[in-house]
Amino acid sequence: DVKVTQSSRYLVKRTGEKVFLECVQDMDHENMFWYRQDPGLGLRLIYFSYDVKMKEKGDIPEGYSVSREKKERFSLILESASTNQTSMYLCASSLSWGVDYGYTFGSGTRLTVV
Amino acid sequence: GQQLNQSPQSMFIQEGEDVSMNCTSSSIFNTWLWYKQDPGEGPVLLIALYKAGELTSNGRLTAQFGITRKDSFLNISASIPSDVGIYFCAGQLGGGSQGNLIFGKGTKLSVKP
Numbered sequence: 001d002v003k004v005t006q007s008s009r010y011l012v013k014r015t016g017e018k019v020f021l022e023c024v025q026d027m028d029h030e031n032m033f034w035y036r037q038d039p040g041l042g043l044r045l046i047y048f049s050y051d052v053k054m055k056e057k058g059d060i061p062e063g064y065s066v067s068r069e070k071k072e073r074f075s076l077i078l079e080s081a082s083t084n085q086t087s088m089y090l091c092a093s094s095l096s097w098g099v100d101y102g103y104t105f106g107s108g109t110r111l112t113v114v
Numbered sequence: 115g116q117q118l119n120q121s122p123q124s125m126f127i128q129e130g131e132d133v134s135m136n137c138t139s140s141s142i143f144n145t146w147l148w149y150k151q152d153p154g155e156g157p158v159l160l161i162a163l164y165k166a167g168e169l170t171s172n173g174r175l176t177a178q179f180g181i182t183r184k185d186s187f188l189n190i191s192a193s194i195p196s197d198v199g200i201y202f203c204a205g206q207l208g209g210g211s212q213g214n215l216i217f218g219k220g221t222k223l224s225v226k227p
Binding site: 004033040041042043045048090092102103104105106107108 | 120123147149154155156157158159162202204214215217218219220
């Protein structure tokens, strides 16, 4: 089974800090995604990547950046954390684009910015 | 971005009851997927649907790809306490970056023993 591992389950950071959320997948998937999940708003796509060093903005990229230096690792960066970035962050990967390729999600990182 | 309208937003049911939830869109989708998220975990794929009209079962779960390709429903029969969680529908429009999944906002299911 594909495993998507997010480095932290819970994080507490201070306003203004630079925050790194790490995600690693172990099955050579091409595509990787970062979502944030908030009550009543569902899953909102922040950024995605379809290849090493490639990235595309999702629906809510403001205040975030990403890095994909290696195929298995996709990092989400909060340049200057703010309280409105308190949320659950979910990483996902998929083999490629196509009707047979669902997403595999990590367990999530619950980030609190104080 | 594209929107999927998922309903109901939440459900409170008694153990043993059947559950039905659905997703609709103004766009035509090539694929419909249903995910379940257990509390404190990431979503896990339950059922994938690839053809209009397709009806697929996974144990007590049954899902259908609407004939118009603009909707899908998920039924859970004889609910049990471990069915608790958030259920998401997701649709895929096409290939390339259009193959990104679009998610509904989720249906939160609570089951009373």
